[in-house]
Amino acid sequence: MTAPDRTLRDVVRTESFERSIAAADAALRQFARQQRVVDDSAVEHWRGRMREEARLLAGRPGAARLRRIAAIADPQADSVLESVSRLQLLRLGFSVATQVPVKSPRGGWYFVDFELLDVGVLAECDGKQKCIDPKLLRGESASDRVYREKMREDWIRGVTGKRIVRWSSTDVATPERLARRLASFGVPIPSRVDAW
Numbered sequence: 001m002t003a004p005d006r007t008l009r010d011v012v013r014t015e016s017f018e019r020s021i022a023a024a025d026a027a028l029r030q031f032a033r034q035q036r037v038v039d040d041s042a043v044e045h046w047r048g049r050m051r052e053e054a055r056l057l058a059g060r061p062g063a064a065r066l067r068r069i070a071a072i073a074d075p076q077a078d079s080v081l082e083s084v085s086r087l088q089l090l091r092l093g094f095s096v097a098t099q100v101p102v103k104s105p106r107g108g109w110y111f112v113d114f115e116l117l118d119v120g121v122l123a124e125c126d127g128k129q130k131c132i133d134p135k136l137l138r139g140e141s142a143s144d145r146v147y148r149e150k151m152r153e154d155w156i157r158g159v160t161g162k163r164i165v166r167w168s169s170t171d172v173a174t175p176e177r178l179a180r181r182l183a184s185f186g187v188p189i190p191s192r193v194d195a196w
Helices: 004-014 017-032 039-057 064-073 080-091 142-160 175-184
Strands: 096-103 109-116 121-125 165-166
Touching: 004 017, 004 039, 004 064, 017 039, 017 064, 017 080, 039 064, 064 080, 080 096, 080 109, 080 121, 080 175, 096 142, 109 142, 121 142, 142 165, 165 175
Parallel strands: 121 165
Antiparallel strands: 096 109, 109 121
């Protein structure tokens, strides 16, 4: 058993960017977020520790990757799919906001996974499990979940005036695949793919 920072350092040095960002987001989420509230000072302290880990690795494989992962890790990612989606969006050159709040009709908040800031598009990424896994449904039928999601999405579109695009895990396997998905919806891709 190793300390969380050391484990993350080892993951980043040996695994893909996709696995690394998912691990970093999860690690950061554990101690820098309570429900929807992020402790910015805890995030900055963690980033500083990761930069120091990268400094100690200078000249060895993984140092640059660790610095990059530390710079983009986000405790607001709620799933591996959100982490990998954000990574691919950043690779494509998008400016991205995460967990974007939208006032709900009952006075609470809806949270949209992403806003692609440069193009004014909201985005959601969900796996099929959200509508079929009994644990995630929490007693709700699949058809009721789909209907509720449809009503939520209609409200968000109507209130914000922004369109919403959706994708699943197969669409984020590579940045090119996500670019094709977005382009098929008429979303302009800001730049060429960054090969990190």
